[in-house]
Amino acid sequence: MSQSLTIGCHTVPFPVIQGGMGVRVSAGNLAGHVARCGGIGIVASAGIGVGSRFYDGGNYFVAEPLALQEEIRKAYAIAPEGVVGVNCMVATTDSDTLIKAACEAGAKIIICGAGLPMNLPGLTVDYPDVALVPIVSSVKAAELIARKWSKNFKRLPDAVIVEDPETAGGHLGAKPEEIGDGSYDQMATVRGVKQMLREKFECNSPVITAGGIWDRGDLLEALEAGADGVQMGTRFVTTAECDADDAFKQAYLNCSKEDIGLIMSPAGLPGRALVKNVPAIQERERRLDTNCPLACLKKCSYRQNKERFCIINALDRAQRGDVKTGLIFCGSNAWRADRIETVQEVFDDLFELKAAAVNQ
Numbered sequence: 001m002s003q004s005l006t007i008g009c010h011t012v013p014f015p016v017i018q019g020g021m022g023v024r025v026s027a028g029n030l031a032g033h034v035a036r037c038g039g040i041g042i043v044a045s046a047g048i049g050v051g052s053r054f055y056d057g058g059n060y061f062v063a064e065p066l067a068l069q070e071e072i073r074k075a076y077a078i079a080p081e082g083v084v085g086v087n088c089m090v091a092t093t094d095s096d097t098l099i100k101a102a103c104e105a106g107a108k109i110i111i112c113g114a115g116l117p118m119n120l121p122g123l124t125v126d127y128p129d130v131a132l133v134p135i136v137s138s139v140k141a142a143e144l145i146a147r148k149w150s151k152n153f154k155r156l157p158d159a160v161i162v163e164d165p166e167t168a169g170g171h172l173g174a175k176p177e178e179i180g181d182g183s184y185d186q187m188a189t190v191r192g193v194k195q196m197l198r199e200k201f202e203c204n205s206p207v208i209t210a211g212g213i214w215d216r217g218d219l220l221e222a223l224e225a226g227a228d229g230v231q232m233g234t235r236f237v238t239t240a241e242c243d244a245d246d247a248f249k250q251a252y253l254n255c256s257k258e259d260i261g262l263i264m265s266p267a268g269l270p271g272r273a274l275v276k277n278v279p280a281i282q283e284r285e286r287r288l289d290t291n292c293p294l295a296c297l298k299k300c301s302y303r304q305n306k307e308r309f310c311i312i313n314a315l316d317r318a319q320r321g322d323v324k325t326g327l328i329f330c331g332s333n334a335w336r337a338d339r340i341e342t343v344q345e346v347f348d349d350l351f352e353l354k355a356a357a358v359n360q
């Protein structure tokens with residue numbers, strides 16, 4: 001397979017985007033190594049300030065853009081010629097600030113999920129080369145975005161990522177009762193988004209599938225079924241270069257299929273995670289009875305009604321290695337992880353690079 005991927009004016013040799021994984025699971029190190037190997041490396045902006053050297057416990061909104069820019073610079077130090085982008089969650093309070101900070105620091109692609117990024121082209125108007133990519137889980141959402149962007153900004157998405165609520169990790173774009181009821185068809189949605197862009201907007205932007213891609217077989221199947229590329233999160237967690245603590249990676253290595261399930265996030269969205277320790281997270285919250293420390297989300301049931309738990313702190317604890325009371329997001333494939341590998345080994349496996357080198 002020799003299929004490159006072009007998004008806006010940026011081309012990478014391999015059709016792989018490393019999915020943004022918030023609260024420093026994908027920061028500069030992972031993104032830089034993916035970009036160096038020929039994929040698109042993504043720094044996740046959500047909660048990146050917590051756990052950074054800029055955060056003093058009280059200056060979250062100051063630390064966030066500074067930490068994001070530092071991680072983008074780290075990624076480019078690893079892959080000076082690579083394509084490094086930033087993932088932003090529309091549901092976070094400071095997403096607009098982080099999008100602007102990302103452009104300023106040289107992000108080549110902005111990928112937005114967890115909400116519809118209706119004003120994204122307006123925020124990046126001074127950076128016309130920055131490619132803009134929404135994440136959706138329905139043709140309807142993709143069409144809504146394309147219509148708004150075209151009407152208000154004379155711009156169309158440079159790519160669309162279709163995320164599969166049945167398999168992807170982290171926050172999901174479907175109602176909990178719809179997940180697992182057999183009504184959702186990922187590849188039909190990918191083809192539907194493509195057809196809608198071509199027919200209604202004369203737009204040839206690539207459509208990327210996200211969720212459930214683990215090995216070369218999965219990748220080839222997705223490309224065969226009509227995707228122009230894949231976004232992969234879970235497989236990159238158990239790499240040496242992933243920015244999470246070793247205990248986080250070990251939790252993936254130790255888990256079985258039954259440990260992976262759905263939680264309801266205080267953001268009002270379902271999320272896929274290792275669910276065994278969720279009672280311990282809630283118990284900790286009840287015992288300590290803390291108030292919302294940051295207001296990191298625009299809408300949060302913990303801040304508003306003390307429901308569930310503080311998600312940024314739970315994700316931060318897990319990222320630092322507290323896997324007992326931390327929240328470990330993962331995709332449905334986490335049980336397939338059986339060793340720590342390098343990012344290069346993942347690319348070797350996906351694209352049979354070693355075999356290709358021997359045959360040359």
Ligand SMILES: Cc1cc2nc3c(=O)[nH]c(=O)nc-3n(C[C@H](O)[C@H](O)[C@H](O)COP(=O)(O)O)c2cc1C
Binds near residue numbers: 019044087135167232
């Ligand atoms: C630990 C973890 C954290 C994630 N955080 C984010 C995030 O901050 N923003 C986002 O848009 N998607 C997030 N995701 C989703 C991934 O970017 C990716 O699209 C998805 O997991 C793809 O499915 P896969 O994990 O089966 O490859 C996260 C996924 C994981 C596993």
